[in-house]
Amino acid sequence: MSRVLAALAIGLLFGAGLIVSGMSNPAKVIGFLDITGVWDPSLALVMGGAVGVFAVAYRLALKRPKPLLGKQFVLPERTRINARLAVGALVFGVGWGLSGFCPGPAIVSAAFGDPRVWAFIGSILAGALVYRLVARVGPT
Numbered sequence: 218m219s220r221v222l223a224a225l226a227i228g229l230l231f232g233a234g235l236i237v238s239g240m241s242n243p244a245k246v247i248g249f250l251d252i253t254g255v256w257d258p259s260l261a262l263v264m265g266g267a268v269g270v271f272a273v274a275y276r277l278a279l280k281r282p283k284p285l286l287g288k289q290f291v292l293p294e295r296t297r298i299n300a301r302l303a304v305g306a307l308v309f310g311v312g313w314g315l316s317g318f319c320p321g322p323a324i325v326s327a328a329f330g331d332p333r334v335w336a337f338i339g340s341i342l343a344g345a346l347v348y349r350l351v352a353r354v355g356p357t
Contacts (some may be wrong), residue, residue: 219286220286223285223286231321232324232325235321235322235325236325238260238263239259239260239263240260240263240321240322241322241325241326242317242326243316243317243318243326243333244317245257245259245260245317246260246313246317246318246319246322247314247317249261250313250314250317278290308344312340316333316337318334318337320341323337323338323341324338
Protein backbone atom coordinates (compact mmCIF):
# COMPACT_ATOMS: atom_id res chain seq x y z
CA MET A 218 0.00 0.00 0.00
CA SER A 219 2.85 2.40 0.75
CA ARG A 220 4.12 1.98 -2.83
CA VAL A 221 0.69 2.90 -4.20
CA LEU A 222 0.47 5.99 -1.99
CA ALA A 223 4.02 7.00 -2.92
CA ALA A 224 3.21 6.59 -6.63
CA LEU A 225 0.05 8.67 -6.20
CA ALA A 226 1.91 11.43 -4.34
CA ILE A 227 4.73 11.50 -6.91
CA GLY A 228 2.24 11.53 -9.79
CA LEU A 229 0.31 14.42 -8.24
CA LEU A 230 3.53 16.35 -7.66
CA PHE A 231 4.65 15.70 -11.23
CA GLY A 232 1.27 16.77 -12.64
CA ALA A 233 1.24 19.93 -10.53
CA GLY A 234 4.74 20.74 -11.73
CA LEU A 235 3.68 20.32 -15.36
CA ILE A 236 0.71 22.65 -14.85
CA VAL A 237 2.67 25.31 -12.92
CA SER A 238 5.54 25.27 -15.45
CA GLY A 239 3.21 25.54 -18.45
CA MET A 240 4.32 22.24 -19.99
CA SER A 241 0.71 21.06 -20.12
CA ASN A 242 -0.10 23.98 -22.43
CA PRO A 243 0.72 22.98 -26.04
CA ALA A 244 0.91 26.63 -27.17
CA LYS A 245 3.69 27.25 -24.62
CA VAL A 246 5.58 24.15 -25.72
CA ILE A 247 5.28 24.99 -29.41
CA GLY A 248 6.45 28.54 -28.58
CA PHE A 249 9.56 27.00 -27.04
CA LEU A 250 10.15 24.70 -30.02
CA ASP A 251 9.63 27.50 -32.59
CA ILE A 252 13.17 28.89 -32.61
CA THR A 253 12.66 30.68 -35.94
CA GLY A 254 9.45 32.48 -34.89
CA VAL A 255 8.49 34.10 -31.62
CA TRP A 256 10.65 31.91 -29.40
CA ASP A 257 9.68 31.46 -25.74
CA PRO A 258 12.81 30.29 -23.86
CA SER A 259 11.08 29.93 -20.48
CA LEU A 260 10.73 26.14 -20.74
CA ALA A 261 14.53 25.88 -21.03
CA LEU A 262 14.66 27.01 -17.40
CA VAL A 263 12.07 24.38 -16.46
CA MET A 264 13.98 21.63 -18.24
CA GLY A 265 17.32 22.83 -16.88
CA GLY A 266 15.94 22.82 -13.34
CA ALA A 267 14.49 19.35 -13.82
CA VAL A 268 17.76 17.98 -15.18
CA GLY A 269 19.70 19.56 -12.31
CA VAL A 270 17.40 18.13 -9.64
CA PHE A 271 17.46 14.72 -11.32
CA ALA A 272 21.26 14.66 -11.58
CA VAL A 273 21.69 15.31 -7.86
CA ALA A 274 18.87 12.95 -6.80
CA TYR A 275 20.13 10.15 -9.08
CA ARG A 276 23.64 10.28 -7.61
CA LEU A 277 22.30 10.36 -4.05
CA ALA A 278 19.86 7.52 -4.69
CA LEU A 279 22.53 5.25 -6.14
CA LYS A 280 24.60 5.65 -2.98
CA ARG A 281 21.86 3.80 -1.12
CA PRO A 282 22.03 -0.01 -0.97
CA LYS A 283 18.47 -0.29 -2.35
CA PRO A 284 15.51 1.96 -3.25
CA LEU A 285 13.22 3.14 -0.47
CA LEU A 286 10.25 1.15 -1.78
CA GLY A 287 11.92 -1.56 -3.85
CA LYS A 288 14.16 -4.58 -3.53
CA GLN A 289 16.89 -3.43 -5.90
CA PHE A 290 17.76 -0.75 -8.42
CA VAL A 291 16.99 -1.68 -12.02
CA LEU A 292 19.28 0.23 -14.36
CA PRO A 293 19.34 0.06 -18.16
CA GLU A 294 21.56 -2.70 -19.51
CA ARG A 295 21.90 -1.25 -22.99
CA THR A 296 23.98 1.92 -23.25
CA ARG A 297 24.67 2.13 -26.97
CA ILE A 298 22.71 4.35 -29.32
CA ASN A 299 21.35 2.27 -32.18
CA ALA A 300 19.05 2.92 -35.14
CA ARG A 301 15.96 1.78 -33.24
CA LEU A 302 16.61 4.29 -30.45
CA ALA A 303 17.39 7.10 -32.91
CA VAL A 304 14.23 6.47 -34.97
CA GLY A 305 12.12 6.30 -31.81
CA ALA A 306 13.57 9.59 -30.58
CA LEU A 307 12.92 11.17 -33.98
CA VAL A 308 9.29 10.01 -34.05
CA PHE A 309 8.80 11.22 -30.46
CA GLY A 310 10.31 14.62 -31.28
CA VAL A 311 8.24 15.09 -34.43
CA GLY A 312 5.07 14.15 -32.54
CA TRP A 313 5.97 16.55 -29.74
CA GLY A 314 6.70 19.36 -32.19
CA LEU A 315 3.52 18.86 -34.19
CA SER A 316 1.17 18.51 -31.24
CA GLY A 317 2.88 20.46 -28.46
CA PHE A 318 2.40 17.47 -26.16
CA CYS A 319 4.59 14.74 -24.84
CA PRO A 320 2.84 11.86 -23.06
CA GLY A 321 3.12 13.08 -19.44
CA PRO A 322 1.69 16.56 -20.02
CA ALA A 323 -0.96 15.11 -22.33
CA ILE A 324 -2.26 12.86 -19.57
CA VAL A 325 -2.34 15.84 -17.19
CA SER A 326 -4.15 17.95 -19.80
CA ALA A 327 -6.69 15.19 -20.45
CA ALA A 328 -8.28 16.09 -17.13
CA PHE A 329 -9.35 19.42 -18.66
CA GLY A 330 -11.44 17.65 -21.34
CA ASP A 331 -9.90 19.07 -24.54
CA PRO A 332 -10.82 16.66 -27.37
CA ARG A 333 -7.47 17.33 -29.10
CA VAL A 334 -5.74 15.84 -26.07
CA TRP A 335 -7.87 12.72 -26.25
CA ALA A 336 -7.04 12.41 -29.96
CA PHE A 337 -3.35 12.67 -29.05
CA ILE A 338 -3.68 10.00 -26.35
CA GLY A 339 -5.51 7.80 -28.86
CA SER A 340 -2.60 8.30 -31.24
CA ILE A 341 -0.16 7.25 -28.51
CA LEU A 342 -2.13 4.06 -27.93
CA ALA A 343 -2.35 3.37 -31.68
CA GLY A 344 1.40 3.93 -32.02
CA ALA A 345 2.08 1.52 -29.15
CA LEU A 346 -0.12 -1.09 -30.83
CA VAL A 347 1.67 -0.63 -34.17
CA TYR A 348 5.01 -0.95 -32.38
CA ARG A 349 3.94 -4.21 -30.74
CA LEU A 350 2.82 -5.61 -34.11
CA VAL A 351 6.03 -4.53 -35.87
CA ALA A 352 8.27 -5.73 -33.02
CA ARG A 353 6.80 -9.23 -33.31
CA VAL A 354 7.54 -9.38 -37.03
CA GLY A 355 10.86 -7.53 -37.34
CA PRO A 356 14.28 -7.92 -35.76
CA THR A 357 14.79 -6.65 -32.22
